[in-house]
Amino acid sequence: MLERIREGSQGVWAMGILGLVILSFMFAGVGSYINSSGATVAANVNGEEITLDELEKAYQNERARMEQQYGDAFATLTSDAGYLQNFRKGILDRLIGEKLMDQAADNLGLRVSDEQIKKAIVSMNEFQIDGKFDNDRYLAILRQAGYQPSTFRDYMRVDMVRRQLSQSLIGSEFALLNEAQFAHMIQQQTRDLRYVTVPASKFNDKVEVSEEQISTYYQANISQFDTEEKVSLAYVELTLEDLMSDVVVTEQELSDYYQQNINDYRTSEERQASHILFESSEDDDSVLALAESVLAKVEDGGDFAELAKEYSSDTFSAENGGDLGWFGKGIMDPAFEEAAFELNAAGDVSSVVKSSFGYHIIKLTDVKPEEVTAFEDVKDEVTTKVKTSKAEEEFYALQLRIAEVAFEMPDSLEEVAAVANKSIQTTDLFTRVAPPQVVANPKVVASAFSDELIAEGVNSEVLELGTNHIMVVRVASHEEERTKALDEVNQQIKSTLLAEGAQQAARDWILDVKTQLANNEDITAKLDSMELSWEDKTAVTRNEAGVSRSIIEATFKLAENKTEVVDLITGDVSLVQLMKVNEGEAADSMQITSIQTQLASLKTQNLYSAVIESLRAEADIEILQ
Incomplete structure (x- = not known):
């Protein structure tokens, strides 16, 4: 049988069929590749993609930050699927906003040069030892964070361009003195009030719920009873x-590894040098002549530090006598580095050296020789x-x-x-x-x-x-995934309708009390009939802890002697009456300055949000995930 199969597979028809099969696999493979590419994209913003990997990384980073900051409180929130969905959506919205700002910065022609990026990296405290940039530390931190130098430079470029745009927005906002004074007055204001709270439970026995009402509620809110897979x-x-x-x-394995990787435990030679820079972007005979004349003064015994202060174009190092601090290979300009490492002993001075920055006179001030850490120290x-x-x-x-x-x-x-x-x-x-x-x-x-x-x-x-x-x-x-049947949620709906009916009955009762109060009628007997009484509060602030948030918000919207009916989150109802407005103390200059700063920051945030919304309105945004 196997022999017949073998013979049959050699024929022209068999080869043709085999070719069709191969082509079908090829096209299926290409099709699946094309179709699957979209699955890696979370959103498309004006033709630029935000990948699922970017979204997931941002989501995990923000989730980790929230868990570290809020602990169990955040864990409780994340147990709610709806909250997590909104949380993830917020992360995607932020990424879309950042992409829009990047595109806006590009359209405005904002750029950051390689030299600006280099200076920013060198000045970052994370990469410094004793106040000086350390290349080994820089590379080690990048490896630990999962960056290559090139990808980190790209990240820095994007970040610095974003900051250019955001700083232009921040710098344009300010708050006036009278704005700060008015804001302080509003913040410091307190209010005297009284309120009476009607428990909805007092009306439970007056509420009836029919099966028809339950069915109607179920049909009107059926999406609430959908379960997720x-x-x-x-x-x-x-x-x-x-x-x-x-x-x-074994000890032998440890020794072998140490010998094979000895360079990992070798500290490269470092040098400390000073220089006098004569800045010139091109070959310039007059600048070179000046450099040669200063070199002659150095060779004649002139004070290198004083000459650096007098002649060096590098004003930062000139203030320190031309001192550049410690550096290893791969940090400085190649021509400068070659000349500095050719000097043999502390005190040696180079000839005039041409680099991309200009002409240098270099003085070697100290040398840290190469060192190898002993095996026992790194065992x-x-x-x-x-x-x-x-x-x-x-x-x-x-x-x-x-x-x-x-x-x-x-x-x-x-x-x-x-x-x-x-x-x-x-x-x-x-x-x-x-x-x-x-x-x-x-x-x-x-x-x-x-x-x-x-x-x-x-x-x-x-x-x-x-x-x-x-x-x-x-x-x-x-x-x-399914929709729960009515009999599964019957009791849940009935409880909801009973609570809503009891609250509405309490609201109707207290609205009648409000009307009588507005007509200057005595409501004491009516309150007594429900075993209720006014509760007085004086000098209530906007952040009062002992009073319901709903009551405070209503109070600070009322005029004196006016009343308002408020639904509480407990399901009860309150009647609130504002008795008096108490003005706060005037602010001192430091408080006003602080408030002006806060108001300016708030305006900046509002402006930033407005810019994002404006860009979103004009953008072509497709959310795929």
Whole structure:
């Protein structure tokens, strides 16, 4: 049989069919590639994309910042799927605003030169040691943050251009003296009031809810009773840290690693030098002649520091006698660096050197020779690196084996757990927009709600969640999206209608009291009939802690002796009457200055928001995710 198949596959027709099959795969592959590209885009702003990776990175960064700042309070908020959805939408809106501002800056022709970026980087405290830029520290911090020098420069360029535009907005706003004085007067104002609160519960027995009302409410608000699709996951998770504790290293391995990587523990030679700069962008005989004459003065015993103060175009270093501080190779202009490192001993002075900045006279003031840190001093560091390397090898081998058993035995995670030497964990049911933190990764969520895992009940492929961090998941249980039936929410709707009816009855009762009060009628008996009485408050501020927020807001909108009916968040109703307005004390000059600053900042924020809204109104924005 196999022989016949082999013979048949050699014919012209067979080759033609094979060609069609290959073409179909080619076009299917190209089509899937084209169709899948859009899935990586969150939004399109005037033809420029905001990718899902950008959105996810910004979302995770902001979520981490909020969790660090607010702790359990934020965790409580994120348990609400609606809040998380709005939170994510806010992040995307911010990215769209930033993209619009970048485009506006480009249209205005705002630019930042390479030299400006270089100066900004050199002046950043994060990259300095003892007040001086340190190239090794700069590169180490970039590696730690996941940047290459080129990508960090691009980031700095975008950030500095944005700041150019934002500074132009900030610089145009100010607050007048009388604005600050008026704002202070309003802020310091207090009010005397009285209020009476009618508990809605007093009218519970007067409210009836029929089945027809419940049905009508259900039909009118049916979207409120839609459930989201939910899954719970079983998963096996493996990280490099899970393997580190079992890794054993020998002294020979540590010694070999140290010798093979000796350059990592070598401190390059550094030099301290002073210079006198004669600035010139091109070859200039007159500038060169001046430099040669000053060099002659130095060689004749002239004070280098004094000559630098007198002649150097580099005014910053000239104030310190031309001192440039310590620097290693790769920092200075190449021509300058070559000349500085050719000097042999402290006190040696170069000839006139031409660089891209002009002509220099360089004096070597000190040398830090190359040093190699002893093995014993870095043994702990070497041990960690060797253990990490061995653990990474084991991790990679386990990852391959886990991928095999997850595919070969798709109906269970038992074999995966056995290979990883980890237990199977499970989650509660969750929606797509509110996954538990342990599985709150886009790859995990996408896999969890995929048709393959839900319909076929198989294991996922190995999901790489980060460096040396993997997970295999399967759907443990699944709830489809649906609309709850009326009988499921009957009691919930009835409770809502009873509460609304009781509050409306309380409101109607207190409105009658308000009318009598406006007609100068005595309402004491009416209040007594409900066992109610006025509660007096004096000198209430806008931020009073002991009074309902709704009552305070109503109070500061009223004129003296006027009343207002207020619905409270508790479901009760209050009648509020303003008795007196108390003016605050006048502000001193420091307070006024502070208020002016705050008002200017508020105006700036409003202006920035207005600019963004204006740009949005004119932009072509397509939100894809």
